[in-house]
Amino acid sequence: MKQAYIFDMDGTLFQTNRILGHALEDAFDFLRMNGRWTGETPLAGYQTIMGVSLPEVWQTLLPGHSDEERALVDRIFQDALIRHIEQGQGALYSGAQATLQVLKETGHPLYIASNGWKVYLTAIVRQYGLTRWLDGVYSIEDVVSLQKSDLVAYILSEHQLTEVVVVGDRISDFQAAKVNRLPAIVCRFDFSNEAELAQADVIIDDLRELV
16 A cells, blocks of 8 residues: 555645634624624634644633533534635635645545544535545544544554655644654645744645645
């Protein structure tokens, strides 16, 4: 079996920045209308922590809110993300489809390991027809710990993979690779952090560099 690739989704294959602000605005508009938020929508705060699981996102952005309220905001946010995806407001990164096609045609197994929820990933995969190339799409919901390192380990075990590289853009991707003793390739895209880039084995500026 040829080397497998485990891709992150947000900020690696999918340009989440195109819809993130809109969806976050929808969620915080709900809080404002109910007197539970004042001031601007914390888009910059979210962008700083991009790559962590959504429970951690809401704990960070809404520290004074209850778990029930965070769960409600999460549902509103998820619904908004999916709506914007289905309306065609998102996009894959340049070269993403061509890269996946070449890797698939040359016999490389391809997987997604994402901190996103399943319903969100399903919307992206459906919108861009990614099942043509992917051998599996895995959400952080697939592991109890909600840790990406455990998710990558689960994929390795599920498919008995030995030769694997992790492709991502944030520290959670690099750490997941390191914990599982895998090489990490970092995409210097919208959400990448220069301080985190030093922890990757290879840095690319275009997905087509993978082929």
